Amino acid sequence: MAQIISVFRQYCGSGIYPLLFLVALVWLLFTEKRRLVRIVLIDVSLVILVLFFLPPFKALMDVLDEGTYYRVLWLLPMTAVIAYACVRIFEKNRAAGFVLLAVLILSGDYVYDNIHVTKAQNRYHMPNAVIAICNEIMPAEDEERVWAVFPEELIYYVRQYSSEIQMPYGREMLEPQWVWNWDTHPIYKVMREDTIDLDALAPLLNEYYCHYLILNRAVPVKGDFEKNHLTLLTQIEAYDVYRNEAVEIFKKAA
Amino acid sequence: MIQKALGFGFLFVIAPLCTGLLWRGAWGERKCGAARLYLSGILTQFAVFQLIAVPVMICLPHGMDELVLLASGALALLSAAGAVLYLLRAGRDGSAWAVPRAYVRECRERLAGLSREARIYWLFAAALIGFQLYMSYTRAMFDGDDSYYVVQSVLADQTGVLNRIRPYTGLSTGLDVRHAFASLPLWEAYVARMTGIHAAIVAHTLLPLVLIPLTYLCYYLIGTKLFEGDLTGKLPFFMILVSVLQIWGNTSIYTNATFFLMRTRQGKSVMANLVLLALLLLLWEILERRDQKKWGLLCLLVITNIAAAMMTSMGAFLAAMFIGIAGLAAAVRLKRLSLLVQLGVCCIPNVVYLGLLLVMG
Numbered sequence: 001m002a003q004i005i006s007v008f009r010q011y012c013g014s015g016i017y018p019l020l021f022l023v024a025l026v027w028l029l030f031t032e033k034r035r036l037v038r039i040v041l042i043d044v045s046l047v048i049l050v051l052f053f054l055p056p057f058k059a060l061m062d063v064l065d066e067g068t069y070y071r072v073l074w075l076l077p078m079t080a081v082i083a084y085a086c087v088r089i090f091e092k093n094r095a096a097g098f099v100l101l102a103v104l105i106l107s108g109d110y111v112y113d114n115i116h117v118t119k120a121q122n123r124y125h126m127p128n129a130v131i132a133i134c135n136e137i138m139p140a141e142d143e144e145r146v147w148a149v150f151p152e153e154l155i156y157y158v159r160q161y162s163s164e165i166q167m168p169y170g171r172e173m174l175e176p177q178w179v180w181n182w183d184t185h186p187i188y189k190v191m192r193e194d195t196i197d198l199d200a201l202a203p204l205l206n207e208y209y210c211h212y213l214i215l216n217r218a219v220p221v222k223g224d225f226e227k228n229h230l231t232l233l234t235q236i237e238a239y240d241v242y243r244n245e246a247v248e249i250f251k252k253a254a
Numbered sequence: 255m256i257q258k259a260l261g262f263g264f265l266f267v268i269a270p271l272c273t274g275l276l277w278r279g280a281w282g283e284r285k286c287g288a289a290r291l292y293l294s295g296i297l298t299q300f301a302v303f304q305l306i307a308v309p310v311m312i313c314l315p316h317g318m319d320e321l322v323l324l325a326s327g328a329l330a331l332l333s334a335a336g337a338v339l340y341l342l343r344a345g346r347d348g349s350a351w352a353v354p355r356a357y358v359r360e361c362r363e364r365l366a367g368l369s370r371e372a373r374i375y376w377l378f379a380a381a382l383i384g385f386q387l388y389m390s391y392t393r394a395m396f397d398g399d400d401s402y403y404v405v406q407s408v409l410a411d412q413t414g415v416l417n418r419i420r421p422y423t424g425l426s427t428g429l430d431v432r433h434a435f436a437s438l439p440l441w442e443a444y445v446a447r448m449t450g451i452h453a454a455i456v457a458h459t460l461l462p463l464v465l466i467p468l469t470y471l472c473y474y475l476i477g478t479k480l481f482e483g484d485l486t487g488k489l490p491f492f493m494i495l496v497s498v499l500q501i502w503g504n505t506s507i508y509t510n511a512t513f514f515l516m517r518t519r520q521g522k523s524v525m526a527n528l529v530l531l532a533l534l535l536l537l538w539e540i541l542e543r544r545d546q547k548k549w550g551l552l553c554l555l556v557i558t559n560i561a562a563a564m565m566t567s568m569g570a571f572l573a574a575m576f577i578g579i580a581g582l583a584a585a586v587r588l589k590r591l592s593l594l595v596q597l598g599v600c601c602i603p604n605v606v607y608l609g610l611l612l613v614m615g
Contacts, residue, residue, distance in 0.1 A: 010506060012506065015509075039541060040580065044580050071526070071568060074510050079499045079511070080480075084480050090488070101494070108499070110504065111500075112501075116397065121394070124452065160401065160454045163408055163424065164412075165424075167422070
């Protein structure tokens, strides 16, 4: 039961909308006369709520898809119920309706303030640097796909732009909760260090046939690029793009 | 540019509206406006794509070209069937153009009849929706899951391979049934192929411009039920409140609103918003028809269930659960056990899909 309450709390987060929903639901339960509204909005919500808080139901859902129990709460017509209750009040008293509107705005959390929302740099909605780097290292038409190692902040985007660029590891290294595969790739072990050790990295780049290395200039590097067969191709925004000369780019079979 | 316009026009205007015409009888000819036609058409498009995509991806690992051909053929056929049926039916009494004309006239009359207060509310509601569209276009909403789902679309579009490449790295892999059977990423790749737009742009920029208004269309239709078509103030105020609840609904990363505006392109978001609202609307419409014909709507419910399976692996289960709960509540309240049986039959595709997932997953 504690787990279920924890899921509910996590779903509610910082807002009072679920609380407003419960208040609206109870109010409608006692005041709503229309049978279909009662069935579709109130009865359905009540049954879903009861089911959600039943431990055997959670056990069943965990068998089907563990870790996504909060999705049962998606079934609650929360928005429709809150809005409908507010309109019912608005219908009787315009001022009260506007006060409720203000309460909703003030008690909510503005979605566009989220840290993951940024001004789009292009229609791909990914950093311009990713596109420029990918275009720089993109194989020619007669060449096989290339492998490249990117700094972790770019990993999410690279393959959203091009399937021609492959990576020895991807997002699975970056999710701390994915314990089953985190921290397993040897290249990532070097790349995530505060100072990147080129002498440790270069043999791994060769072992995993990586043609390119992209480094964030803000991250210190120790070791000699030339000695490790890394040639600076270009600099794009905050990144240096290196070609690993030790690994050949193959031509496509004719 | 021509391909973009033609592809977009076919997928998001002609096909949904013409396919929607097939459902005119189900909604009731007098009741069926453009909003219901469009919603039914796009749900049909999703379901048909899902029914084609799953067998194609199982049988043809490199089957993107075949998928595009089959899906386009099916959509063209359905669109043609909808248009021909409509023209035949309406042509019989010479009303082929009279129906849309009457619809436009009715809309105009309703608009003309609005009070000044109602007009202000409607303008405000439209501005809020417009604001969300503007933000979806001009703001990048980062989500880690895109490096799985959007990449699957990019891979299908650029390599023609259906779910056999690891999105994170590019290495080959087997079919990950649990994720692959929810074929929305392939539909996004299909949109990319048809329009010639990069799949990432389709996902991040184009789809929100379609899916956000479509979801509000559902809220509008639910609002017409709640307020019995009262456009004079209650319905626009309802739409304002709904918008506010979405825009300020980012109280946690799990809410429908967060998914709706931050992860619009992902199947989970479409399920949590558009599909569940469509189910709610359909159930309401079905329950309203006590003794009248409702078989058409039950068929549309089946279609919506298949569309739910397209969105997320749990979509079929969640949809069936929602229908089951609503059916049970209705059967008890209305004392109509037959309703529960009818709704149960509509969930057979969900059971088949879940069975497939369990067997192949």
